[in-house]
Amino acid sequence: MLRMEIIQYNLPQSRIPQAWYNILPELPRPLAPVLHPGTLKPIGPADLAPLFPMSLIMQEVSTESQIEIPEEVRQIYAQWRPTPLIRARRLERALDTPARIYYKYEGVSPAGSHKLNTAVAQAYYNRQEGVTHLSTETGAGQWGSALSMACALLGLECKVFMVRVSYDQKPYRRALMEAFGASVTASPSVETESGRAILAAHPHSNGSLGIAISEAVEVAAKDPGTKYALGSVLNHVLLHQTVIGQEAIEQVALAGDEPDVIIGCTGGGSNFAGLVMPFLGRKLKGRGNARIVAVEPAACPSLTKGSFAYDFGDTGHLTPLVKMHTLGSTFVPPGIHAGGLRYHGMAPLVSHIVDLGLADAVTVQQMDAFGAGIQFARAEGIVPAPEANHAVAETIRQALVAKAEGKPRTILFNLSGHGHFDMQSYIDYQAGKLENYEYPAEEIAMALAGLPAVP
Numbered sequence: 001m002l003r004m005e006i007i008q009y010n011l012p013q014s015r016i017p018q019a020w021y022n023i024l025p026e027l028p029r030p031l032a033p034v035l036h037p038g039t040l041k042p043i044g045p046a047d048l049a050p051l052f053p054m055s056l057i058m059q060e061v062s063t064e065s066q067i068e069i070p071e072e073v074r075q076i077y078a079q080w081r082p083t084p085l086i087r088a089r090r091l092e093r094a095l096d097t098p099a100r101i102y103y104k105y106e107g108v109s110p111a112g113s114h115k116l117n118t119a120v121a122q123a124y125y126n127r128q129e130g131v132t133h134l135s136t137e138t139g140a141g142q143w144g145s146a147l148s149m150a151c152a153l154l155g156l157e158c159k160v161f162m163v164r165v166s167y168d169q170k171p172y173r174r175a176l177m178e179a180f181g182a183s184v185t186a187s188p189s190v191e192t193e194s195g196r197a198i199l200a201a202h203p204h205s206n207g208s209l210g211i212a213i214s215e216a217v218e219v220a221a222k223d224p225g226t227k228y229a230l231g232s233v234l235n236h237v238l239l240h241q242t243v244i245g246q247e248a249i250e251q252v253a254l255a256g257d258e259p260d261v262i263i264g265c266t267g268g269g270s271n272f273a274g275l276v277m278p279f280l281g282r283k284l285k286g287r288g289n290a291r292i293v294a295v296e297p298a299a300c301p302s303l304t305k306g307s308f309a310y311d312f313g314d315t316g317h318l319t320p321l322v323k324m325h326t327l328g329s330t331f332v333p334p335g336i337h338a339g340g341l342r343y344h345g346m347a348p349l350v351s352h353i354v355d356l357g358l359a360d361a362v363t364v365q366q367m368d369a370f371g372a373g374i375q376f377a378r379a380e381g382i383v384p385a386p387e388a389n390h391a392v393a394e395t396i397r398q399a400l401v402a403k404a405e406g407k408p409r410t411i412l413f414n415l416s417g418h419g420h421f422d423m424q425s426y427i428d429y430q431a432g433k434l435e436n437y438e439y440p441a442e443e444i445a446m447a448l449a450g451l452p453a454v455p
């Protein structure tokens with residue numbers, strides 16, 4: 001009789017982590033402080049209070065390594081967590097590689113991606129502090145869907161500024177957000193001062209995450225009943241994603257394996273950090289030795305081509321200054337289909353670990369990303385989100401290197417979401433309508449020339 005191969009390494013509901021994992025206390029150097037753009041002095045919790053509830057602000061600066069997950073949040077996580085760890089045996093065979101490939105599949109969340117891990121937590125803490133309305137931005141629509149769903153579950157109103165190019169490319173994402181009860185506006189919009197300023201200068205602007213963030217922050221700053229929620233970049237967002245890596249550590253052990261390389265795509269850095277930080281914490285304590293690789297689009301290469309400098313998190317300059325890898329806050333990335341990767345900056349924490357030499361960064365072109373996504377879909381039966389295709393492409397590249405060298409290696413990557421609402425981009429790819437974008441060197445140089453002067 002044929003012996004069945006194990007494909008999924010699953011954990012019971014009781015193994016949903018009890019705490020989020022904060023790597024900050026383990027790092028050899030602390031993060032650079034967040035600065036007030038006027039005084040250039042470090043900001044304090046009170047400066048952020050108009051935008052975020054105090055519990056999230058305290059998580060942002062916490063030096064505790066474990067932060068307990070509230071029972072109600074764990075209970076909601078149980079709708080889809082623990083997510084499966086899947087051995088990509090069919091892809092391994094298709095590539096004829098000696099590499100063992102595993103992926104943590106976050107696309108099983110009802111919103112379709114990892115974003116729900118932090119959306120539920122953020123909606124919960126806001127509701128605890130009496131907030132009734134949240135405003136946010138969304139690039140690909142995954143974050144907006146996740147926050148809309150979390151707000152529906154926790155009884156909050158949600159207002160989403162959706163980057164114009166995605167709003168046009170992905171009407172079903174918009175419909176999903178509206179089904180969850182959110183109100184969705186294409187950004188740049190005439191509803192905010194920052195949106196109107198951009199439209200005055202660029203009436204046909206495609207929008208960008210940096211612009212949509214300005215609009216959402218402005219709405220929250222002007223309305224005492226509304227707070228702002230960010231889908232990536234900030235420490236507390238990355239923290240909430242660490243349920244991914246903590247589960248994966250247990251699951252890889254169930255498989256009797258240990259990764260040699262861990263891969264995640266990076267837009268603002270949250271799914272990457274969520275998978276890798278728990279592994280990195282172990283590595284810093286002498287357990288495991290995996291190489292950690294961040295994958296970004298060649299059209300928006302903040303980690304590989306950006307400056308590690310203080311910059312604004314948004315285009316309208318409403319946020320404080322954070323030290324991060326940045327392409328300049330006025331840089332509007334080309335309209336690649338991986339909308340969630342079109343951000344000029346990178347999470348300060350991810351920037352910091354790259355600067356410390358604890359992680360590497362590589363780029364992938366749009367066509368290679370979609371080619372990899374199709375290859376993955378045909379082997380594994382899952383159509384990845386365009387963002388996740390970047391991680392798939394790097395995984396395939398590494399598996400082929402293992403083949404060329406004739407050496408096995410264990411590769412783990414984060415399949416951060418499915419692409420069921422991104423089929424237009426697959427239609428365009430299959431019809432030969434997608435293109436690579438050259439690295440927009442001149443535009444980036446111009447945007448970097450405008451970096452704020454911080455001594």
Ligand SMILES: Cc1ncc(COP(=O)(O)O)c(C=O)c1O
Nearest residue numbers: 142232267268269270271340417
């Ligand atoms: C499926 C998916 N993966 C990755 C990303 C990139 O964001 P982050 O780097 O914060 O994980 C996004 C953002 O929208 C996304 O939707």
